[in-house]
Amino acid sequence: MSSKRYDRYDAAEVEAKWRERWEASGIYRFQPNGPGPKHYALTMLPYPSGNLHIGHWYAMGPSDTHARYMRMRGYNVFFPMGFDAFGLPAENAAIKNNLDPRHWTYSNIDYMRNQLRTIGMMIDWDQQIISADPEYFRWNQWFFIEMFKRGLAYKKFSAVDWCPNCNTTLAREQVVGEDRHCERCGTPVTRRDLDQWFFKITDYADELLDFSQLDWPERIVTMQTNWIGRSEGASVTFKVADHDDTITVFTTRPDTLWGATFMVLAPEHPLVAQLTTPEQRATVDAYVAEATRKTEIERQSTEEGKAKTGVPIGAYAINPVNNARIPIWIADYVLVTYGTGAIMAVPGHDERDFAFASTYALPIVRVVAEAEADAAAPLTEAEPAAGVAVNSDFINGLPTAAAKQRVIEWLEQQGIGERAVNYRLRDWLISRQRYWGTPIPMVYCAQCGTVPLPEDQLPLTLPSDVDFKPTGESPLKLHPTWRFTTCPECGGPAERDTDTMDTFVDSSWYQCRYLSPHYDKGPFDPALAQKWLPVDIYTGGAEHAVMHLLYTRFWWKVMRDLGLVQADEPMQRLINQGVILGEDNNKMSKSKGNVVDPDMLAARYGADAVRTFLMFIGPWEQGGPWNSQGIEGPARFLDRAWRAVVEIPSSTDAPADPEALRRTTHRTVKKVTEGISRFSFNTAIAALMEFVNDLMKLRETSVRDTAAWVEATTTLALLLAPIAPYIAEEIWEVLGQDGSVHLQAWPEYDEALLVEDEIELPVQINGKIRAKIMVAPDADEATVIAAALADERVMEWTGGKTIVKQIVVPGRLVNIVVK
C-alpha cells in the first residue's frame, strides 16, 4: 500500500482527468470485428434543444450502466449516440431571433455533446450521426424514392390534420387527446383539404400486429395493438332504391343484417349529394354544413352517447337479406375516415344505433337473443352481446359466431359482400409545410407527371437564403428559385415538391446508420448490418409508443423487403424508463420552477453521484420525483467507497474473519450482477452500499492485511465500474491495478462462498414468529424440528398443546401448528 494520503475525493478533478484519458486512449472505440458476441445497445437519440436536462441523464446514465456491464461480461458492445437534428424548434428560433436554423442546431449540438461527455458514457463519437447532415438525409430521400417505386409512398388529396401553431399538417399519430391537439405544441388541430405524401404503413398492419418476436413491455404492445385496431367482419353492398348507385358498408356483425332497419352515411360521404331528394336538399345541406363546421372547430366533442343528431336524405336502400326498403340518413356519428364512411344501422344490437333510432323513432328489431325461444322478447336497450340468431331467416338458431360465417358465405355466393378486415391505423402522412427537414425528392412535370429525382441528384439539399415566415406555406415554396428545376425525364421545366419530411422519418432507421455513418454506397454498410443488426436492447421513453416505435417497425419491414436487413424486427428488447418529476411531484417545467439542472449537480457532486442517485431513486421503469436532499446519500456512499479503500486506519489490530469478508464480497457480486442484469439498478446500488458499510467497519480490523481485503476492494472497483465509471477507475488505479477498470472482466461469484456455516431460522407457532434458532444451512428436517422444539420460547408456546403439523422450509423457516 502506498503511503500517500488520500483524504478527499475530488470528483471534479478526477472526472476531468479520466474523461481526457479515456478519449486519448480510445477505450470506447467501436470495434466492429472485435472479440466477443455482439451486443447493440441503443438509447433514443436526443433532439438538440441546446441543453441537456435531467431527463436525458435519466435515460442515458442507466442505459450506459447496462451497456458497460454487458461489455465487462465479455460482449462486444456498440452503444452509439447522435442527434435528431431536424425539426421545428430550430426553425421557430430562426423566425423569432433571425438565426439560421443550421447554425442554431449545430452550435447546440456542439454544446450538448460536451454535456453528454460529462455523463461519462462509453460513446465512440466517431460513429455519431446528425440527421440534418446531407450525408444522412440523402438516404431518407433514397428510401422515399424506393418506396415511391414500390407504391409505398403516394400522394393523395384528402382532409388532413393541420396544426395552426406549427403551421403544418400532422400524421394521425401526432394528434392526441380528446380535444385532438398537436402532440408537439398542444394546439388543437383543424382540418384542411390538401395534397400530401403518405407512406403506406397500412400495408404492414397485420405484420405490425405480430409481436411474437419482440421482448417489449406489454403496455407498448397493447398500445400499438389498439392503435392499429384490427377488426374482422364483412363488407356488404346495398342497392339504393330507384338508383343505380350502391352503398357498401363495413360491419363486424353480418349476422345482424336482418336487424338493419336504416342506413347511415357520414355527412362527408361522396354519395350524399347525389342521393339526396329535392325535398330533403335544404335540410341535408344545412346539416352537412353544420357537421363540417363542427369538425373543423372542435371535432367531435365526445359527450358520450349524448344527443346523436342526423337527418334523412330522402333516399332508401334495399336490405339484401329481406328486400326491405330502409331509409338512408346522414349523421355525424358515422366517420368518413373509418371503414367505408357508411354503416348499416342495427339499433337492436348496437348502442349508438339504438340511441339514434330512439331519438328519431326508427324501428328496432331483435335479431339476436339468448335462446331461440326469446325471439319476441322486447328490447329496452341495445344488446350487443353474442347469442343466437332469431328473426333472421336461414340463420335462425345459429350462435353468433357461426351465424357470421354463414352470412358471409351467403353474401359471397350472392356476390354482394365478402369477408373484410378493417383497421383504425391510417397511412403515415409525412409531408410537412416547413423548411428544416428533409426535402422531398420529387419533381412535378407537366409532361411526365410526378418524377423522382435520379440518384445522382441526391442529396437534394436545402437552400440557405430563405425567408422564414410562418405563412402556412413551406418557406421552400416562397424561395425565389429553389422550386424551379428541370424534369429529370424530359428536361422540360418542372417544379419541386416544396414540403419536407416528417422528422420521424429520420429516426426510423438511424440505428442502421450508426454502424457506418459515412458510408456512401447505400444507407448503411451491408456487411456491418449483417453482423450488428438488429438492436439488442433499446431504451427510451414510452411516449413514442405509437409514433417512433411504430414507424421504426414499419420502416424496418420495408428495409427487409428491400433486402437490406434480414430480421423481422428492428429492436429485440425494449425498456422504457420512467419520467423524472420535479420535487413537487409535477412534471418539470420552467413555468413551475421545479427544473433540476444536471450541470450544476454534476459540478457540485460529480457525474458519478448524479448517475448513481438517478439509478438509486427507484425502479428505472417507474421514474419518480427528484429529491435534492436525496442525492446526498449516494454522494456519501461514493465518498465512503473511496475512503474505505484509500484511508489508512490508525490500527488494524481488532480480529476479524477473512472468510466472512470473502462471503460478503461474493454475495455482493451476486446481488449486483442480478440487479444490473434485470435493470434493477436501485437494488444493485443498495447491495453495494451494504458492502461499503461493511468495508468501513472491517478496514480497522486484521482482515485489512489479508488477500480477502484485496479481493474485496478490487471487486468493489469492478462492481462500481458500470454505475460510477469515474470513481471506479480512480479506485482501480489507486489499488495499483493495471489497465482500465472498464476493460476488465466482470467478477464471478463462488457459489460455495454464498453459504453460511450457521443460519438463523425463524420459528413460527401458528404462523407467528415466536423464536429464532441457529442451525446448519443444510440441516435436515428432523434436526431442525428437534432444535425448534428444544427452544425455550417455543416450549412456552407449545406447552400443554397438541402439535398438529410441522412445516420446515429449508433455509427459510419452521412453522409449528398447535391446538
Next chain:
RNA sequence: GCCGAAGUGGCGGAAUGGCAGACGCGGUGGUCUCAAAAACCACUGGGAUAACACCCGUGUGGGUUCGACUCCCACCUUCGGCACCA
C-alpha cells in the same frame, strides 16, 4: 365508458408464497470541536412497557393456504392510454 399499471413508515423505496420496511433521505440523542460544518456512533412503523413479553400493521372487504405485500374475487383511489372505429 373501455383497456392497462399502481396503492407498503414522515419521504424515495426493498421483499413476488416463508423473519414486512433492506438501502437511502429526513428526524432524535450522542462523540469530536471554542463553535459550526463534515465525519462517526446509537435509535427511528404504531400501540403498550422501566425494559421485555405482547398486540396491531402493506388502500378496503372477503377468500385460498400451516403461512399472503405477494395468489383469487369484489370494491375504493391514483396515474397512464383509448374514446361514437360500425
